Amino acid sequence: MTGKTGKISRRKFLWIALLTVIAAVIGTVAILDFNTVVIKMLKHDLAHLKVDETSYETFVREAEQKQHWQGKFFDWKKRQLVRFSYMVDAILPSFPYKYKYLQYRSDIVGDFLLSTDFFINKMDRDKTVTYIGLYNPYLRPCSNPFSNLYYPQKV
C-alpha cells in the first residue's frame, strides 16, 4: 500500500517537476527577449572586468538600431537558439547544440569587447572598460586587435 502511494506520488512529483521546468522555460522565454539575454550574458561573462554599467545598454541599443546582428549572420534562428539555450543552460548541464550556443555567446562577448576600449587598453583588467561605439570595420577599419599590426613579427 505504502509502496503504491509512494510510486504514485513520485510519478506525480516528476510530472510536476517537468511541468514546472517547462513552464519556467516558456515563462522566461516569453519575458527574456534577445537583448535582455545579451546583457545578462555580458554581465556574467565579464564580471571579472570593471565595465562601465551604461555600456551594456548602449551596446544592445545601438546593435538593434543598426541591425548589427542581422549583418553578422545572426539570423532569427540563431538569436532564438541563444535565447532558449541561455535559459536551458541554467537548468541542464548539457543539451543538444550547447557547443554552438557557447560559440555564439563568445561571438557576442567578442563583439561587445571590440566595441569598447578594452583592446585599445591592451586588455588591462585594472582599467574601466568603456563603450566607444559599435564595432564596424567600415567606420574603423584595420582594428582587428589580434592582427600583425598589433603583434608585428620580430625579425
Place this chain on the structure above:
Amino acid sequence: MTDRYDLIIVGTGFASSFFLKSYLEKAGTNKKVLVLERGKFHPYTERLALKRGQKRFQIKKAGQTYSSDVDKIWVFDPNFGGSSNCWTGCTPRFLPNDFKIKSLYGVGQDWPISYDDIEPYYNEVENIMAISGPEQTPFPKKGPYPLPAHQLSTVDRLLQSKYGDKYISQPTARASRTVGERGACCSSSVCDLCPVNSKFTIENGLGYIYEDPRVTVKYEAQVIGLDTQENLAKSVHYVQENTEKKADGETIVLGANAVFNAHILLNSGDSNLNTGTGICEQVGVFARLYYNDLDNVGGSSIISANGYMMYDGEHRKNYAGCIIESFNTPFVRNEAGKWRKLSIFKFIYEDLPQQENKIVLSDDERKPKVVYNSHSDYAQRGIARLPEDINKYFGFLPIEKVEIDDYSQKTEFHVCSTTKMGLTSDDSVIDKNMVHHKYRNVLVLGSSSYPSITPANPTLTLSALSLRAAEKYLA
C-alpha cells in the same frame, strides 16, 4: 537589322575580363567587341556608401536569378565585375596531381591539360592581381610572388615549423602592400567589401579594358541563348529593358559562370548530354581548437595560412583531399585571460561532379533551375575522418579542447563543372582550349569547365585558363 561584332562576350566577371584583356592586346585595332552584362555597374564607392549606411539602394542577389527545390544555395554577384566584388581573394594554385586524379587515384576525371600547360598563365594572372604569397609553396612556381607574404600567426608558425611547405602563408589577392589604388590589407576581415579596397576586383584591376574604344558594354542585358547553324553560333539573343534583342558575332564567349553558361547552352538547343550536369563545389567544415597556453595572434589578413597536409596523396583513392584555412577574424574566447587561446580552421574538401546534380531549363526561359541531390560520398568520407585527422596533424599543439561543427557550410561560394573540358564530347562539353566541341566559334569560360574541382579555390585557375584560351584562339 541586327548589330554585327567580331566578338561578343557574355558577363564581366573574372572569366570574361581576363579573356577580354588578352584579346584586346592581341587582336587588331579595328575589332568590334560587344559585352553583354545582365546586371548593373555598382561602383566600389557606392557599395561602400551602402555599407556605411550613407546610401540606400538594392543590389540584385544570386538567389533571384535561378530556381531550386532544395535548400542548397549557390552564391555569386550577378552584376558588373561578377563575384570579384564579393570574393575573399584566396588564390592558391592547383597542384600538378589535381589535373590527373583519374590516372593517379582512379576517381573523377582527368583534365585534358597539365599543370605545365597552365603554369605560364598562372604567373601572368598572379602579376595582374598582384598576389601576395610566400617563397616556398607546395606547387612548383618559377618566380616569386609579386608581393610579400602575409604574416603568419603564432599558431601558424608552429604548424609551418612542423609541416614546412605544406603549411604556408596563404597566397592571396588581398594586397600585403599598397599597390596602385589598392590599399594594404590590414585584417579588417570583411572582404565581401574591403573597406580599404585592398583585394583585387575587376573594377580596381581591369576596369580600364571596358573603356577601350573597341568595346561596347550593354548593362542589364541578359543573354538567353544563341542561334546556331550546324557547327557555328551565329547570333546572341538577349533581353534588355524587357525587349528581346539580337546581335551577330564572329566569335562568342560565354563567361556567365557555371549556372548560366550551361543555361545559355541548354536554351540554345545544345544536345550534348554533359551540358549542365555535374554542378558542384567544395564542402567546408569549421573546427575550433582551444589551447591551454598558446595565444593565436599576429596573423595578417582574414585568412592567414593554408595547410596542405590533408590535400594530396594516396588517400585520394578513397576519400576527398582537403585544404585547410587558418582564420584570423577578430574572434575571442569569452574566458578571462584566454581571449585568444583559440584557432578557427576551416577544412575544405574537394567534391566529385555527379550526373544527377545539374542545371536544367525551367518554365521561365530567363531562370535556370538547379537540381541538386547532395555532395558525393567521396567528400563525405573525407569529412567523416576529420576528428582523426585533427588529432593526427594538430595533436602536437597544446590543445585543451576541439570543437568540430557537426554540419558542413551551406556553400563555399564556388560553382563548378557544368560544361566540363575534355578530349571528346562523350565525357565533356568543351575542348582543352575552351572551345565548344560542336560550336567551334563558341568559347565557354570559367570554372564550369572543371572536370574535377580539387580542394583549392577556383578563381586563379579559371582566370589563367581565360588568358590561355584567348592566346590559343587567336594563335
